[in-house]
Amino acid sequence: MNSSSVCHEIPDCPRLFVDAFRGAYLQKTRNPDNVFILSHWHGDHYGSLPRDGKYQGPSLIHCTPTTAALLREIHQVPEKYVVEHGYGETWLFHPLGNTKGLSTVQITFYDANHCPGAAIIVVEMADGKVHLHTGDMRYHTMMNVYPILERAASSRAIDTVLLDTTYSDPKHNFQPQEAAIDAIAAYSEGLLGTSRKCCSNVLILLSCYSIGKEKVLWEVSSRTNQLVYVNDRKMRMMRCIQKHHESSSQIVQRCTTDPNATDIHVIPxxxxxxxxxxxxxxxxxxxxxxxxxxxxxxxxVAFIPTGWADGSKWNKKNATSKFDCKGIEVEIRLISYSEHSSFSELKTFVEFLRPRKVVPTVFKDDRDRVKIEGRFAIDSGRAKQSFFSTMTSKSSNIGKQVLPGAATRLDPFPKRPKLNMSRSSPLKQKEGHVEKLASMRLMGFSADAANGALVESKGNIEEAVGLLITGKTKLPPTAEVIDLSGTNDVVESKSVPATPCEK
Known part of the structure; x- marks a missing residue:
């Protein structure tokens, strides 16, 4: 998950933070009015959350019961700071700190189909808008019938989706989980048989993170009728996830801490x-x-179930490899398995939701982020309406801001010497371009993006905004733009990203 603030803050919900246990956000946990949500217990989401009783709040951490158990038992967060909510249970948040009135926000967790306890977070605003933070998720059609999502999608009420874009490149289109699980379990059964008596001195190694991939462990154990070896710490985690509703979350019943009691071992x-x-x-x-x-x-035989198995031609070509290590034949198999959504699944989910805006939560840099945004079908009508509404509102306030203690109003555009220009003068055209550019800057677009879009639209500001918010600009990254040097310092450089920058 990216560290950018846009990934951790819900629109119009000041004091509410999602998976924001890092950097400056840690200071905010000292404010009792702030509320934190942990979508699931994976390291890139709990970040630098203090361990071993060192978390002193007083901000409360809201999560599912399974995640709460992991926070208390493994992370050692004091119980008084952990608040658990079951899937489908709605709880209230008050952005302005009051407990009455129209500012109340309703929050509901639903199963993210990622790891035990993982949640997608549905935020219902008082004005009818619905925001969605997916945390980490693997899309499943069951999400289409989550009551609040189904209702909001059908009424076009979903405003912003903060989307898990781990595999947002079109090349990522791996097989369904069920197929990958069956491939691992069937191959293991073929080697080990259906009981340990049939074993022919073969050791199966299953690569796993702290939690996750329990479905693989469960199926391999069931088909071979063998226990699965895990270390003591992993066993403690397996006990915590028993609260999760899936049968595979009861894997602790099929685990052992005796490494010599089974031919199936979990490895990091x-x-x-x-x-x-x-x-x-x-x-x-x-x-x-x-x-x-x-x-x-x-x-x-070591299995590595991962979405990166199909991430490159090299990985596909070398998905299975063998080597003789002085009497022990080692076979390593990359399996295309993921607990994140494939690109096609992400597209299907967003098409169902039809939000006004998609905010990627996994990206390399701003350029990558806007490229990812452009891959998803949003409700462009609502997006345009929102941007033009913002532009109108901000434009009406130009010049009305007053510096603290100042008696005169602040002019956001420095006055320039009057120029005697004809209507067709290049300088006159440049002057008009600057004013349109300034308006687009007020809407939140970077100077370079706005400048490039205006050039492509031949000065039509409405068309320029439409190009940017739908990601349909055709300019290459280093396209030529109008030279505005000497007219206003609004323009920052001549390198034009195709879409707006928002960081």
Missing amino acids: MGLAGELWPYFQPNYWACAEYAKALETEYTKV
């Missing part, structure tokens, strides 16, 4: 190989792991 992601910048298997680490056990294994 990274032990069997690195995925970045391309897949690099680590055969020797797998062989050394096997040698440390009592059973004299002659074959090790």
Whole structure:
């Protein structure tokens, strides 16, 4: 998840922060009026949240019961700072601090289909708008019938969607989870049989993060009738996730902390190989792991279930590889499995929601962010209406702001010497361009983006705004723009990103 503030703050909800346990946000946890939400218990979302009783609030952390259990038992956050809400349960938030009146916001968690306890967060505003923060999610059609989402989508009430864009590149279109799980379980069953008596000295290694991929563990254990080895810390986590509604969350019943009691072991992601910048298997680490056990294994098969399995031609070509490590044959298999949405699933979800705006929560930089925004179908009519409404409102306030203690009004545009220009004069055209550019700057577009869009639309400001908010500009990143040097310092450079910058 990106550290940008746009990923952690819900529009029109001051004092409400999502997965914002990092940087300057940590200072905000000291304010009792601030409210924090943790969408799920993964490291890139709980960030720098203090451990081992060191979190002193007093800001409360709202989450699902499963995430609450992990916060209390594993993270050791004092219980008085953790507030749990079940899926489908609506709770109230008061942006202005009052407990009465029209400012009350309703918040509901629904299952994100990501890891045990993960939630998408639906925020219903008093004016009827609905915002959605997906945290991390794997889209499933069940989300179309979540009551509040279904109602808001059908009435075109969904305003802003803060979207998990981990796999927002069109190249990411991996197989359904069920197919990946079946592939791993079937291959394991073929090697181990249906009980340990059938074992032919083969060790199965399953790569996992702290929580997540329990569906894989459950299916492999069920088909082979063997327990799954996990270390003590992982066992404590498995006990915490039993509150989650899926059967695979009861995997603790099929786990053991005795490494010699089973041929199926959970290992940390990274032990069997690195995925970045391309897949690099680590055969020797797998062989050394096997040698440390009592059973004299002659074959090790390590599975790495990940969405990055299809991330490059190299990964696809080398998804299965083998190496003989001095008497132990090591086979490492990349499996296209993810608990994040594929690109096609993201498109389907956004098309169902038809929001006014999509805010990516995973991106490299501003240019990447606006490129991602342009891949999704938004309600362009509402988007244009919102931007023009903003422009009208802000334009009406030009010159009305007063500096503290100042007696005269502040002119946002520095006065320039009067110029004797004819209507067709290039300077006259430049002057008009500057005024349109200034108006678009008030709408939140970067100077370069606005400048480029105005050039492409031949000075038509409405068309320029439409191009930017729909991501349909055709200018290349370094297109030529009107040279405004010497007229106003609004323009920052001549490099034109295709869409607005908002950071």
